Amino acid sequence: MEKPNISIDLDAEDTLTDVDLKVKKNTFYGEKTKRRWTVTEVQGRNQIEEFYVLKEAVEVDAYAPIVYVYDHNKRQIADAKSRAGLIENVLHGPYKRLINDVIVEEGMYFHGVKHERWISLTRDQMLTDKEHYSKGWYRDSEITYYDAEKTKVKEVIPIQYGKKEGTYYYFYENGRVAVRGYYEFDKKVGVWTEYYNNTTRVIAKREIQFPPDPYQKHFRTYIRKESDRFANVLYESPKIK
The missing domain is CATH 2.40.128 (Lipocalin)
Incomplete structure (x- = not known):
């Protein structure tokens, strides 16, 4: 039986551009975001929320029951007051909630609504809940x-x-x-x-x-x-x- 040729041609032209090789920082679902976080105290414990918001204002799903945005004045995540027009500071990309530096909730946002897998954990890292979303609705x-x-x-x-x-x-x-x-x-x-x-x-x-x-x-x-x-x-x- 003839052996397969597994040699590498070192002189072959590289067809993958440098742009393709780079992982775009803070870009999720093809859109640029800015990293944000909140720090609060919950029952005497330090709570940190890490998340990202879209750099540009966008239109959101008018049917979504909740559209999550970052309220700069209150320094907290809130429901958008309106669904009309362009909305600023819309959550988009990974979300983590930590209690005393331990992750207790993790998921993804897409244009202000929950997307893909969301999980909740105890501080001992026991899974308590898992939900799957598709742009705001259960998958x-x-x-x-x-x-x-x-x-x-x-x-x-x-x-x-x-x-x-x-x-x-x-x-x-x-x-x-x-x-x-x-x-x-x-x-x-x-x-x-x-x-x-x-x-x-x-x-x-x-x-x-x-x-x-x-x-x-x-x-x-x-x-x-x-x-x-x-x-x-x-x-x-x-x-x-």
């Missing part, structure tokens, strides 16, 4: 749209490890939230809220109380409250008084 979530171009989200059913788990959303075609609720182990739990399609303010139309946890088999679901589109209460269950 396996079932998402439907109003349009073929997939720009107008209609419904988000949160799926983790094959079960409905997390916050459910149904949107009006104009992007406003129509229904919000929570799933736990495939079951509706807590208060689910229906909203009016109001363009000036958020007004709840109806609040429905489901079991506080998925293990209460004999809980009877009931309507907590109903209001008109001017926020006048039409009905309130005696169970919440």
